[in-house]
Amino acid sequence: xxxxxxxxxxxxxxxxxxxxxxxxxxxxxxxxxxxxxxxxxxxxxxxxxxxxxxxxxxxxxxxxxxxxxxxxxxxxxxxxxxxxxxxxxxxxxxxxxxxxxxxxxxxxxxxxxxxxxxxxxxxxxxxxxxxxxxxxxxxxxxxxxxxxxxxxxxxxxxxxxxxxxxxxxxxxxxxxxxxxxxxxxxxxxxxxxxxxxxxxxxxxxxxxxxxxxxxxxxxxxxxxxxxxxxxxxxxxxxxxxxxxxxxxxxxxxxxxxxxxxxxxxxxxxxxxxxxxxxxxxxxxxxxxxxxxxxxxxxxxxxxxxxxxxxxxxxxxxxxxxxxxxxxxxx
Amino acid sequence: xxxxxxxxxxxxxxxxxxxxxxxxxxxxxxxxxxxxxxxxxxxxxxxxxxxxxxxxxxxxxxxxxxxxxxxxxxxxxxxxxxxxxxxxxxxxxxxxxxxxxxxxxxxxxxxxxxxxxxxxxxxxxxxxxxxxxxxxxxxxxxxxxxxxxxxxxxxxxxxxxxxxxxxxxxxxxxxxxxxxxxxxxxxxxxxxxxxxxxxxxxxxxxxxxxxxxxxxxxxxxxxxxxxxxxxxxxxxxxxxxxxxxxxxxxxxxxxxxxxxxxxxxxxxxxxxxxxxxxxxxxxxxxxxxxxxxxxxxxxxxxxxxxxxxxx
Numbered sequence: 245x246x247x248x249x250x251x252x253x254x255x256x257x258x259x260x261x262x263x264x265x266x267x268x269x270x271x272x273x274x275x276x277x278x279x280x281x282x283x284x285x286x287x288x289x290x291x292x293x294x295x296x297x298x299x300x301x302x303x304x305x306x307x308x309x310x311x312x313x314x315x316x317x318x319x320x321x322x323x324x325x326x327x328x329x330x331x332x333x334x335x336x337x338x339x340x341x342x343x344x345x346x347x348x349x350x351x352x353x354x355x356x357x358x359x360x361x362x363x364x365x366x367x368x369x370x371x372x373x374x375x376x377x378x379x380x381x382x383x384x385x386x387x388x389x390x391x392x393x394x395x396x397x398x399x400x401x402x403x404x405x406x407x408x409x410x411x412x413x414x415x416x417x418x419x420x421x422x423x424x425x426x427x428x429x430x431x432x433x434x435x436x437x438x439x440x441x442x443x444x445x446x447x448x449x450x451x452x453x454x455x456x457x458x459x460x461x462x463x464x465x466x467x468x469x470x471x472x473x474x475x476x477x478x479x480x481x482x483x484x485x486x487x488x489x490x491x492x493x494x495x496x497x498x499x500x501x502x503x504x505x506x507x508x509x510x511x512x513x514x515x516x517x518x519x520x521x522x523x524x525x526x527x528x529x530x531x532x533x534x535x536x537x538x539x540x541x542x543x544x545x546x547x548x549x550x551x552x553x554x555x556x557x558x559x560x561x562x563x564x565x566x567x568x569x570x571x572x573x574x
Numbered sequence: 575x576x577x578x579x580x581x582x583x584x585x586x587x588x589x590x591x592x593x594x595x596x597x598x599x600x601x602x603x604x605x606x607x608x609x610x611x612x613x614x615x616x617x618x619x620x621x622x623x624x625x626x627x628x629x630x631x632x633x634x635x636x637x638x639x640x641x642x643x644x645x646x647x648x649x650x651x652x653x654x655x656x657x658x659x660x661x662x663x664x665x666x667x668x669x670x671x672x673x674x675x676x677x678x679x680x681x682x683x684x685x686x687x688x689x690x691x692x693x694x695x696x697x698x699x700x701x702x703x704x705x706x707x708x709x710x711x712x713x714x715x716x717x718x719x720x721x722x723x724x725x726x727x728x729x730x731x732x733x734x735x736x737x738x739x740x741x742x743x744x745x746x747x748x749x750x751x752x753x754x755x756x757x758x759x760x761x762x763x764x765x766x767x768x769x770x771x772x773x774x775x776x777x778x779x780x781x782x783x784x785x786x787x788x789x790x791x792x793x794x795x796x797x798x799x800x801x802x803x804x805x806x807x808x809x810x811x812x813x814x815x816x817x818x819x820x821x822x823x824x825x826x827x828x829x830x831x832x833x834x835x836x837x838x839x840x841x842x843x844x845x846x847x848x849x850x851x852x853x854x855x856x857x858x859x860x861x862x863x864x865x866x867x868x869x870x871x872x873x874x875x876x877x878x879x880x881x882x883x884x885x
Binding site for chain 2: 277278280283285286289292294296322385389390391393395397403405416418425473490493494495498500501541542545546550551
C-alpha cells in the first residue's frame with residue numbers, strides 16, 4: 245500500500261525539519277503577543293537577529309559534514325568585528341579594503357585550525373577550542389580591551405567623534421520599503437554560496453565522503469587533508485562575514501562579541517537535521533534550523549517570557565527536535 | 575614542544591624576577607607594591623576601573639601596582655589573592671566576583687598583615703580594611719525620579735534589564751521601581767538583556783513591534799541603551815527618550831553628547847579613590863570602613879562639563 249503523503253514527507257530529514265519549523269510558527273500564531281507576530285516588522289526583525297547566527301551556521305555545516313567541528317566561530321567573529329571596526333573607523337579604509345582585510349583575518353584563523361586538525365592530526369574539538377581561546381585573546385589585544393567605536397581618543401586624552409562608516413550603514417540597512425534587513429540578504433547570499441559549494445562542486449562531494457568514511461575516502465583518492473583545511477578556511481571566512489555584520493549592527497567592534505555563539509550555530513545545524521557524525525545533511529536543512537531557532541527566540545521575546553522560562557523551553561525544544569530527527573531513519 | 579616550554583618559562587621567570595627586585599629597595603626610596611585583583615576585564619567598566627587605578631598610581635612613583643585578571647572565574651580569583659599573600663604585597667585591592675567564596679581568602683590576607691581594599695562588590699562579614707563602592711539602588715532611584723520628572727509623571731516605559739541574577743541588575747531594577755512608585759509611569763515591557771548590546775537591540779525590536787506608543791527606554795547600562803536606540807532608529811521610531819547607566823567617558827557620556835542618549839548616570843569605578851585610600855593606609859592613617867561613592871547625572875546640558883553630582 246502506498247504510504248500517505250505526510251508519512252513519506254516525514255521520512256525525509258527536510259520534511260521533519262520543516263515540521264519543527266511549522267510547529268514553531270504555529271506556536272507564534274497562537275501566542276501572538278497582541279498581534280505582534282503578524283506584523284511584518286516582527287518577521288524582518290526575527291530574520292535580522294537570526295542572520296548573524298545563520299552565517300556562522302553556514303560555515304559550521306561545511307565543517308560538521310566533513311566530520312569535524314569548529315568551536316572558534318564566535319571568537320573569530322569578535323576578532324573580525326574588531327578588525328573591521330579598526331579598519332573602517334580608526335584607519336578610515338574604504339569598503340573595498342575593509343571587506344577583504346576582514347575576511348582575510350577570518351580565513352587565516354580558519355587555515356590555522358584546519359592545518360592543526362588535518363595535517364597535524366589534532367582532534368578538531370581540541371584544535372578549534374585552542375583557536376577559540378587564541379582568537380579571543382587576539383581580539384582583546386587588537387582592540388586594547390575596549391570596544392572599537394566611533395568615539396576615538398586623541399593624544400591629549402580628549403575624545404573626538406568619527407562618522408559611522410558608510411560600509412556599516414550600508415550593511416545595517418532596511419531595504420524593500422523597510423521590510424527586510426540587508427543583513428538578512430547577506431545571510432541568504434551565504435546560504436546560496438555554501439549550497440553551491442556543497443551540492444554542485446566536487447569539493448562538496450569530498451566533504452561528504454570524508455565525513456562518511458574518512459579512510460575509504462582517502463583510499464579512493466580524495467585529497468582529505470586539503471579538503472578539510474578548505475572546510476575550516478571556509479568556516480573562518482563565514483565567521484568573518486558574521487563579524488563584519490555584527491560590527492555594522494553595533495556600529496563598533498566589541499572584543500567580547502560572539503561569546504557562546506558557537507553553540508547556537510551548532511544547535512541550528514543539528515536541529516536542521518545535519519548529523520554531528522558527519523557525512524549527512526546540507527545547507528537547506530541548516531536554513532530551516534536557523535529559522536526554527538530564530539523564530540523560537542522571537543516568539544519568546546515578543547511574549548516577554550522571563551529568562552528562566554526561555555532557557556528551559558529552548559532546551560526542551562532543542563532536544564525534542566533532535567529526537568524527532570532520529571526517528572524514521574532507515 | 576621544547577620551544578613552547580622554554581618560552582613559557584622565560585615569560586614566567588621574567589615576571590617573577592621583577593617583583594623580587596622591589597623588595598631589595600632601600601628604606602629611603604621605599605616602594606610599595608599593591609596587588610590589584612580584578613574579577614574580569616570583559617566588561618568595559620572594569621577595564622576603566624583598572625585604568626583609573628593605573629592613572630591614579632602613576633601620579634605616585636612610590637607605588638607599583640600588579641594587576642591580575644581572574645577572567646570571571648571565582649577559583650582563579652582566589653588563587654590570585656593567595657599568590658599576592660605569598661608574594662607579600664604591601665596592600666591588596668580586590669574587586670571580587672562573588673562574596674561567599676572570596677571572603678575567606680581575603681580574611682587570610684588580613685591575618686597575614688596585608689591591608690585590603692574591596693571595590694564595587696561587597697564581601698561578607700567585616701574582615702577587610704575598607705570597602706569602596708557606589709550604590710546601585712540609589713542610582714536606579716535617581717534614574718526613576720529623573721524619568722518621572724522628564725515625562726511629567728506619566729508615560730509608557732520599556733525597561734531593559736541587566737543580568738537579573740547579578741546584584742547590580744537587581745539593585746538598578748529595584749531602585750528604579752522605587753523611584754517611579756506612585757507616579758503614572760507604566761512599565762509596559764521588561765526583558766533581561768544581560769548587559770549585552772545585541773540582546774538589548776533584539777528585545778527592543780520586540781517591544782517596538784508589540785507597542786505602538788513607547789515614551790522612554792530605561793536600560794540598566796549604556797550599551798543596552800545604545801542597542802535600543804539603534805533598534806528604534808532602524809524602525810523609524812524617532813520620539814523615544816533613552817536613559818542608561820554607567821557613563822563611561824568614551825561610551826555613555828559620548829552617547830549623550832552625540833544625542834543618542836538623553837541621560838546617563840555615572841556608576842563610579844572607585845579606582846582613583848582606592849589609590850587615595852591606599853596611600854592613607856600605607857602612611858598609617860585611619861580610614862573609614864565604608865566609603866559610598868556618589869553618582870553624577872549626565873544630560874545634554876552638562877555632559878561637556880562633567881555632569882552634575884547627585885546627593
